Amino acid sequence: MNSNDVREVVRQSLADLGVPDGSRIVVGLSGGIDSWTLLLSLQELGQDVIAAHLNHGQRAEAAQQAEMLGAECERRGIPFVPGQADVPRLSQDQGIGLEEGGRWARYEFFERVAMAMQADFIATGHTRDDRLETVLFHLTRGTGPAGLVGIPRRRGRIIRPLLDIDRNDTREFAKEAGVPIIFDPSNEDLQFARARMRHRVVPELQTIHPGVRRNVARLADLMAEEDALLNGLAAAVLERAEIPLNGDLRFLTLDCEVAFDRIELLREPAALVRRGLILAAQTLGGEFAGDALDQLLEGLFEQERGSFTGREGAVIATWEGRRLHLEDGQVDEPFRYPLVAPGETDSEVFGWTMTVQTATGESPARAARSLDVMVAARAAQGLHFRAVEAGDRMVPLGMEGSRLLSDMLGEAGLTPRARRRIPVVCDLSGPIWVPGVAQSERTRVEGDEPARRLTLAPLSPPGV
Helix, strand or coil, rough: CHHHHHHHHHHHHHHHHHCCCCCCEEEEECHHHHHHHHHHHHHCCCCCEEEEEEEEECCCCHHHHHHHHHHHHHHHCCCCEECCCCHHHHHHCCCCCCHHHHHHHHHHHHHHHHHHHHCCCEEEECCCCHHHHHHHHHHHHHCCCCHCCCCCCCCCCCCCCEECCCHHHHHHHHHHHCCCCCHHHHCCCCHHHHHHHHHHHHHHHEEEEEEEEHHHHHHHHHHHHHHHHHHHHHHHHHHHHHHCCHHHHHHHHCCCEEEEHHHHHHCCCHHHHHHHHHHHHHCCCCCCHHHHHHHHHHHHHHEEEEEEHHHHHHHEEEEEEEECCCCCCCCCCCCCECCCCEEEEEEEEEEEEEEEEECCCCCCCCCCCCEEEEEEEEHCCEEEEEECCCCCCCCEEECCCEEEEHHHHHHCCCCHHHHHHEEEEEEEEEEEECCCCCEEECCCCCCCEEEEEEEEEEEECCCC
């Protein structure tokens, strides 16, 4: 494949990926033949490219090499953004290998550059060879259909336009372009699994069938299509079986918990239930996979009651009778913040916004568990919100005796997670309103006295 052919393949790949002409694209530039081929072919096709290079902090010569790459990019009119990471320390702190630590650091860096440069896409120089190696690696480790996709062509704004090009072709392209090539010693170090796969396993497979790269790439594309289809079917299964949580306060825990009708789930094919559990765990920032996923499925089918914790405690599944509950493993810390009064207070952590307004001429009548209340201005001094505390009490509006907030939260049908997250609005004397649960009798608006209107609502996404 000559240079013109490479450019044509990249052009077609961009069209298939839905990348418009003139898009601003952050390109991960390691200085190897693949990343140079990607960067230059995108530039020649008229894309607005930015080269992002991360020094992993593993080689003494890396700083000098970064300067060399920056000079070459400047000569070619390409903006160059360097970065620095201590991958060995990161890997040690996270308890992961150097390869995984480097990968995490690179993508985190690329995302930061893309945000700062207002880029539309992030492009990496993975080739058909990389895809073959990844599929083989997943097979040896144990995988399902998603693992056979290897490296997806697109994930969010991350694109891989070189997946239909072999490494031999990028080598010729970079040689013809006359760019300075940086050789990563780890690519030759057989202590790394990917290097052993590249230098020992793949050559043997080529002797069995010379078209192994193309054939595995075809399999990966087929699996990507089927994976997307099955994910859609599994998502529909989850939607039908979902049990809504926390009523009008559902937005308090959308990011951290979900519940399903276990019996409804188990009426579906096991393959879709398995995939649905994977999707649900991913939305909560965790993972059910491999033998652990099989154990969870077995428990759901055979036990009326049980619990299971996913990898590293990121997701916890509990079930009893018909209800299956999934929750992330994070611990919500107690909180206490002032309220902007009058004005709006946003909680990006918990996904809500609270508004305090001066009210005139409005009827104070509201439903008992409203997210919109009227309180007397005399009881709206020093307004703040905090987490519920042990022993918190309130005389609910229209009642005479005080009650524990913990009891009222339980009667409102809130999950334990929602009870820890709900904002308790207080004045200088204590709680005056628990949204969706109760309002204090001492905040009753009498006659025409000054009042404040308090509302709690889901926080709108940026730009809405």
